[in-house]
Amino acid sequence: MAKAPVASQEVASIPVDPATARVYTEGWQSWSVTDTLPVTAPPPVVTSAESLTIDCQYGAGAPEGVFQGSGLLAVDPGDGSGIAVFGAAGPGTRIPVIQAVLRGRTLVVSADAPAGTRTDNGPGGLPAALGRWGEQFAASAGLARSGRVGGPRPIPPVWCSWYQYYSDVTEDDVLVNLEAMDSLRVPVDIVQIDDGYETVPGDWLVPSGRFRDLPGLVRRITGTGRRAGIWIAPMLVGRSSSLYAAHPDWVVRDRETGEPVYAGNVCRDACTALDLTCPQAAGYLGEVLSAMRGWGIGYFKIDFCYAGACEGVRRDDVSGVQAYRRGLRLIRDAIGPEALLTGCGAPILPSVGHLDAMRVGPDMAASYDPAGGHPTMPSQRNAARNVVARAWQHGRFWVNDPDCLMLRPGVQRRESWAALVDRYGGVRASGDGIRELDPWGLETTRRLLEPSPTGVLL
Helix, strand or coil: CEEEECCEEEEEEEECCCCCCEECCCCEECCCCEEEEEECCCCCCCCCHHHHHHHHHHHHHCCCCCCCEECEEEEECCCCCCCEEEEECCCCCCCCCEEEEECCCCCEEEEEECCEEECCCCCCCCHHHHHHHHHHHHHCCCCHHHHCCCCCCCCCCEECCCCHHHHHCCCCHHEEEECCCCCCHCCEEEEEECCCCCCCCCCCCCCCCCCHHHHHHHHHHHCCCCCCEEECCEEECCCCHHHHCCCCHHEECCCCCCCCCCCCCCCCEEEEEEEECCCCHHHHHHHHHHHHHHHCEEEEECCCCCCCCCCEEEECCCCHHHHHHHHHHHHHHHHCCEEEEEEECCCCHHHHHCCEEEEEECCCCCCCCCCCCCCCCCCHHHHHHHHCCHHHHHHEEEEEEEEEEEECCCCCCCHHHHHHHHCCCCEEECCCCHHHCHHHHHHHHHHHCCCCCCCCCC
């Protein structure tokens, strides 16, 4: 199993109090582990080959006993001497892998590329120091000049089909819930059609057999006065898709083997990555998104975005981060400035400046603990960890999306999840079949579905 070597360039040696010192490590993308831990705690270890591909920068995890951040790592020495923050210079630069190892009473920090260093002596501990660093980073992305720092656009309350129906969703499921929103007075403004409407990734305009008329369904939604939303994984291509069969030269290739890069087993198919530096591929994706916008869709959730930043051979010889940000600009141009854009499975720091909202943790699930105990798998435990750790990003980079409310009977610790969303929730979304909710679930969903707060949380 691939493991990242310890980053070779030493950045700092920080004296720490092992009893009280803590380390914050930023994960690569939405689902990647992000947390603040004591320096004596064992850092989480990625044990799944699939998770290495999807969740880890360069497809490699940290060596055992090494704290690792993707573009951001911060240390509270625990002795009052100030918080040390090590971070990327900006979203369009190379995102350094930053690592820290405890050696006695010293934390040795290293990086594989230049990383800025600052000491924060302000109040509020690690979260506040991260927020101050975040404001500087956001300014490097132009957000301060656009006036969005401290106030991104609010996201209206959402209903999402995924967490009740998953990929088996049908057109009738959406219509049943559309009626229930009115009859049960559930204040949903955006009705998001999630994965399951398409045949395979890449063939986005070819409906699955469970949907009769996708543009017509969008008109039914907007006819109620609500906005229509859609899920799409624009940077993925299914190996079984018609798109790949017709245009195998539109995908990113492995530098050593020349084969299409492996971007994960997702959406019912083994996938590779669309090369958005290829003009024809970029044109195709632009046409897909423009068509959806023309149907009346005003909210786009783009998922599995890490594929756009994978390393490999592209038509233009640019880095994965450069290609990814080019793809985000293409998407925004295609959907227009008024449409709302939420990222998911997306590299965190390279996305700053392009998104209205961002999923900040792994998927929520009915189970509290993840399958096999793995730290990036869907579960309330993993989602909650990241939501709290990344709370400082809300209102500075975008509106944080904690993931959907799941409040129907059978969801473990649903009261705890509702309280977490109430405290840290940016995007407020329901993932339940509306008529599956019991009285407590229905009333709590009504109460929490409100436009997202946009001020900073920490």
